[in-house]
Amino acid sequence: MSTIAFAGAVHQSGAGESVLETLLRHGADVPYSCRKGTCLTCMLVARSGEVPDFASEALKPTEREQGMFLACQCPADRDLTVALPNRATIYGRARIQSKEALAPEVCRVRIRPANDLYYxxxxxxxLQRADGLSRSYSLASVPSLDEHLEIHVRRLSGGAMSSWIFDTLAVGDEVDIQGALGSSYYLPGRPEQDMLLIGTGTGLAPLYGIVRDALASGHRGKIALYHGSRAPNGLYLRDALRKLAAAHDTFTYTPCISGDSAEHDCRVGRADLLALDDHASLDGWRVHLCGYPPMVHAAKKSAYLAGASLADIFTDPFDLKDLRAAPRDSEAARSDIW
Ligand SMILES: Cc1cc2nc3c(=O)[nH]c(=O)nc-3n(C[C@H](O)[C@H](O)[C@H](O)COP(=O)(O)OP(=O)(O)OC[C@H]3O[C@@H](n4cnc5c(N)ncnc54)[C@H](O)[C@@H]3O)c2cc1C
Ligand code: FES
Structure with missing residues (x-):
């Protein structure tokens, strides 16, 4: 049995627990979201005790040097004294510049950071609210094209942050932002490489940024974007993407509907299955997969089997904060979310 000291209290860890699990079980107020090492909201600093390297490998070298690590990735099998990191080193202030509906359940939020963000x-x-609630949102903006940061938020029924963004967050409000984070983005080094991009729901956001970045950077290889949704009204930015496809021979856009309500200008079926059916060989291709996590993981495997090198497959699974003690819902119900 080990102990985790945090905010003046010392907590006994349970067998197999992470530091985050021990702290949450004892009611400690620590931010977290994905619990999978993706979102980086659960960063803590080790004041004493040894943290294994893998618990900090997703962090920047400067953060590692300060003893920062991810509480959800660190086993609580050793005595540690931990603290929340200095907020000023992680978060910066930003102001909401605009908010508009892109679809009934999707809104576009433009944000101006107080200090320039390199991304x-x-x-x-x-994005962190004043009470500490934090969630991750992908950047649809392109530094060389857009003045503001742009995110696309899908409203989740009962979702704490997305409901707040839809119902309460207003133009002019201030929020805190951490980042930019993640390694799924356009790499300008190989302009001839063909690219396959598959996203579901607001998984379009990062792909919208990547496509525009690639085209603006003069990418010469093919860029094939498949956007999937169960229903037509989840396929937002259709006109903008069609215009982009009309203006660039190398870019194709395929909207896909996996539910019952077909539309004449959309393919019927799951975006990942259609995309991989259309591209039997992905030898030499770069692949970006974003959105609903089971789709991302399944398509990664299929893309690899179709010949894409693992080093050329970039994934961005939108892992939700799992608020339940035990699984309750079916995969079909979860897929409705994205
Ligand atoms: C790297 C990354 C990038 C992301 N990018 C985006 C983005 O660009 N746009 C976007 O809209 N979202 C994105 N997300 C998801 C986003 O961070 C939030 O998780 C999402 O907005 C929901 O937050 P919330 O506070 O509204 O919901 P929460 O309060 O966190 O609750 C989630 C809701 O879903 C339910 N729920 C939780 N787990 C399950 C489950 N397994 N099955 C069914 N229901 C469940 C809960 O009961 C609750 O109703 C991203 C996530 C990650 C990790
Ligand atoms: S990285 Fe730990 S909660 Fe997301």
Whole structure:
């Protein structure tokens, strides 16, 4: 049995627990979201005790040097004294510039950071509310094209942050942002490489940024974008993407509907299955997969089997904060979310 000291209290860890699980079980107030090492909202600093390297490998070298690590990735099998990192080193202030509906359940939020943010289209930021609630949102904006950061938020029924963004967040409000984070973005080094991009729901956001970044950078290889949704009204930005496809011979856009309500100008079926059916060989291709996590993981495997090198497959699974103690819903119900 080990102990985790945090905010003046010392907590006993349970067998197999992560530091995050121990702290949450004891009611400690620590931010977290995905619990999978993706979102980086659960960063803590080790004041004493040894943290294994893998618990900090997703962090920047400067953060590692300060003893920062991810609480959800660190086993609580050793005595540690931990603290929340200094907010000023992680978060910056930003102001909401605009908010508009892109679809009934999707809104576009444009954000102006107080200090310039160095980022690539397709990376994500963590948005933090004044009470500490944090969630990740992918960047649809392109640094060389857009003045503001742009995110696309899908409203989740009962979702704490997305409901707040839809119902309460107003133009002019201030929020804190962390980032930019993540390694799924356009790499300008290989302009001839063909690219396959598959996204479901607001998984379009990072891909919208990547496509525009690639085209603006003079990418010469093919760029094939498949956007999937169960229903037509989840396929937002259709006109903008069609215009982009009309203006660039190398870019194709395929909207896909996986539910019952077909539309004449959309393909019927799951975006990942259609995309991989259309591209039997992905030898030499770069692949970006974003949105509903089971789709991302399944399509990664299929893309690899179709010949894409693992180093050329970039994934951005939108892992939700799992608020339940035990699984309750079916895969079909979860796929409705994205
Ligand atoms: C790297 C990354 C990038 C992301 N990018 C985007 C983006 O660009 N746009 C976007 O809209 N979202 C994105 N997300 C998801 C986003 O961070 C939030 O998780 C999402 O907005 C929901 O937050 P919330 O506070 O509204 O919901 P929460 O309060 O966190 O609750 C989630 C809701 O879903 C339910 N729920 C939780 N787990 C399950 C489950 N397994 N099955 C069914 N229901 C479940 C809960 O009961 C609750 O109703 C991203 C996530 C990651 C990790
Ligand atoms: S990285 Fe730990 S909660 Fe997301």
């Amino acid at each position: 690539h289209a397709g990376q994500f930021i963590n």
